[in-house]
Amino acid sequence: MRLSVSLGLWQDRPPEEALETARAAEAAGYPELWIGEMATWDAFALGTAIGAATSRMSLTFGPLAVTVRDPATIAMGVASVAALTGRSTGVALGTSSDVVVRGWHGRSRDRAATALAESAIAVRQLLDGQKSTVDGTVVGSRGYRLRLAAPKSPLTIAAFGPRALEVAARQADRMVVNLVSPATAGALVRGLRDAAARAEVAPPPVAAWVVGAVDPGPAEIEQLRRGVVGYLAAPGYGEMFREAGFGDLVDFARTRPHPRELLAAVPVEAIATVGLLGSREDVAAKAREYAEAGIDELVIVPATSDDDPGGGKTLAACRSAVVPFDA
Template sequence: MKLSVSLGLWQDRPPEEALETARAAEAAGYPELWIGEMATWDAFALGTAIGAATSRIALTFGPLAVTVRDPATIAMGVASVAALTGRATGVALGTSSDVVVRGWHGRSRSRAATALAESAIAVRQLVSGSKSTVDGSVVGSQGYRLRLAAPNSPLTIAAFGPRALEVAARYADRMVVNLVSPAAAASLVRGLRAAAARAGTTPPPVAAWVVGAADPGQAELEQLRRGVVGYLAAPGYADMFHAEGFGELVDFARTRPHPRELLAAVPVEAIAAVGLLGAPSEIAAKAREYAEAGVDELAIVPATSDEDPGGAKTLAAVAAELA
């Protein structure tokens, strides 16, 4: 199975730790680093810094929210990092959440799946060096061509719901799913294959972002438990956690308790359901479950702490066990 690394961008850790994770990923032999965009770094600025701090690891940006960033700025950003660092670059597109799109950026998520499809077409045109021709009903780009060298970046689509699966089947070089159990991943893989059959396309390979912690200490477990709190009552994710045997926890989350109360109720087993956690043998066994579900690539999101800054221990252990 292919392996890659995704930055956790953990809110309880120093922002600069992202550079440590990047260096640790390269040192452990991972070929690709995903650079998301949440509350801290501009993804392209961070990617440029990572390019200066490492020597060879490929950089994939996103998933970037298509109703926040338009195709031209996405293509310019990817091409800029490729030109400044000399690295192979990829780009991932997604629809993000109401909190990010409506709350932080003041944009609408209306017709997000349409925006995803239109952005995919326009971004692919631009990163291949073509002039953009998309006059979309939600987003688009017309008449622009990169002045920098075309990075020819592969396109990844983040998918969870049925409409995003249709977009991935039609336009993606790769699909990515986030924080899913092997059973949920298998359902999404089946959905992608069905969508590809309807579209008359070949289904792209599937990557899964999975949290990881090798022989975790209390700090790493606390970080990972905090990381799932926001998903427990979210549409789709709530059903997944319920199916994994955490129905009472989901019901409690749906009452909207104080985050501290909900965090205290999250068991370690809920993290283990959606990630690689524990001893090397446990990590290997869980990776096999994802492979059997049809996942082609695991993008490891390493837990970090003062005892394991940057997640270097976890990344080395996972690479040694699964590479």
């Protein structure tokens, strides 16, 4: 199993801590860092700074919301970081959420799966150095070619629903799933393989984003509990937590209580369902569960705190604990 790291971009921590996480990931020997885009940093600006602060890791941007960033700006951003830092770069595309797309950016998520497919084709063309030819029904790019050197970046597709699985099977070099249990990860791997069989193509490898905290203290536990609150009532995710034994919690979340009330009701065991939490032995056992479910790569999102700024202790411990499975 391959290991990589994603920045947590935790809202309860200093924004500049992202650079500390990047340095810690490289020091622990991780080959790749994922740089997402949420409420804080522009992903490409942060990636350029990380390229200057580290020396070896490849940088993957995203998943970027395909109805917020268009294919040309995505390709320009990836190529810019590659040119300025000299690093290998990748990009991940996804459909994000109503909160981000509609609320923050004032864009529509209608026909999001179509946008994902069209964006994947156009971004691939551009990153390969071709002139874009996608006249999409939702997004597209025609007649543009990168002026910077084409980075020929691998393309990752974030998927959870059936239509995104179809896009991943047809377009992705890698699929990524976010915050899922081993059981749900296994179901998504099977769905991808079925979609690939229908398309008569080989299925891409699958990565899973998982939160991580080794021997966590109260601050790390609180951070991770807060991180799962928004998923408990979400379609698909709620059912996943229900199947894991947290049906009462899901029912409570779907009554739309005050976030403080819901946070207080989240047990540590709910976090452990979707992450690497506990002792080194616990982490190794959970990594084995993901491997047995068909996951090829774990993307560790480390908890951070004043006791473990940047998550360096957790990253080093996870790298050590999972090394027997890390090919």
